[in-house]
Amino acid sequence: MDADFTEEGTVHGGQLRLTHYKTTAYRVRTYQLLSNLPNGTYNLSGWVTSSGGQNSCQLYANSFGGPEQTVAVPTSAGSVQVQVPGIVVTNGQCETGLRTDANAGNYCSLDDVTFAPAQALATAPSATVAAAVQLYPNPTAGTFALAFSLTQASLVRATLLTLTGQVVRVLSDAAQVPAGPHVLALGTGAALPAGAYLVRLACGNQITVRKLLVKQPFR
Known part of the structure; x- marks a missing residue:
């Protein structure tokens, strides 16, 4: 192992x-x-x-x-x-x-x-841009969803990475998203080998990372 x-x-x-x-x-x-x-x-x-x-x-x-x-x-x-x-x-x-x-x-x-600007954390601890970031189902054998809530409108980009940080694919390109709860349906694209991956959610300058376990290849 x-x-x-x-x-x-x-x-x-x-x-x-x-x-x-x-x-x-x-x-x-x-x-x-x-x-x-x-x-x-x-x-x-x-x-x-x-x-x-x-x-x-x-x-x-x-x-x-x-x-x-x-x-x-x-x-x-x-x-x-x-x-x-x-x-x-x-x-x-x-x-x-x-x-x-x-x-x-x-x-x-x-x-x-979480990797986020220090000034934002120091001056406004409660002003985190993205909160309640979840992946489901996780583990997944097919498509999956990325759920999050924004405290303010922000540019949002989701990227799938290997555990060593290499980009596998861009799941959702940068787009302006309004404040409130959101769910992105993800998993389309070329077949993905089974294994562990990282999903990186960038909301403005705030970056949150979650682990995703894929049980079998999916599209």
């Missing part, structure tokens, strides 16, 4: 979580490259749970034009939010991920990852 995988169950929200675990000692990194970002200051956050005992387990951000920034994942049986604040993007991109150097049997899980 690979040391990084998506499994059913949640740390904080949604239906799936990313887990790092193996019965032998392991080193693993799960990441994605966020591109076409407006330059500025961002915060990276996620909800985690961890057995502890790892040599290191970090949520990190790099490749944004400055030195890498990290936060250690704490030992916790329940969900805990961790944050990498003050990421100053100067080159229009940022790689974010979870990196673990662990002993046999150590585990950590991550979900509900």
Whole structure:
């Protein structure tokens, strides 16, 4: 079994979580490259749970034009939010991920990852653009829906990625969407191999990522 995988169950929200675990000692990194970002200051956050005992387990951000920034994942049986604040993007991109150097049997899980402008979070914590982001059915054996609610009108773009951040397809191109609840019916296009993927929802400068598990090829 690979040391990084998506499994059913949640740390904080949604239906799936990313887990790092193996019965032998392991080193693993799960990441994605966020591109076409407006330059500025961002915060990276996620909800985690961890057995502890790892040599290191970090949520990190790099490749944004400055030195890498990290936060250690704490030992916790329940969900805990961790944050990498003050990421100053100067080159229009940022790689974010979870990196673990662990002993046999150590585990950590991550979900509900958000990458958003720091100023917006600092000045208006309740002004998150997109909330209640859900994928269903998940796992899916066919088409699926992306549900979300906007607190204000925003440009919305949905992208399907591999677990390493490579773009598989654009699910919904950038379009102005009014405030309120929305559901996008997705899954059309070329046949998609079974496996775990990431769905990235960009609403203005706020980026939310959810895991999607595909049981079998679908169109």
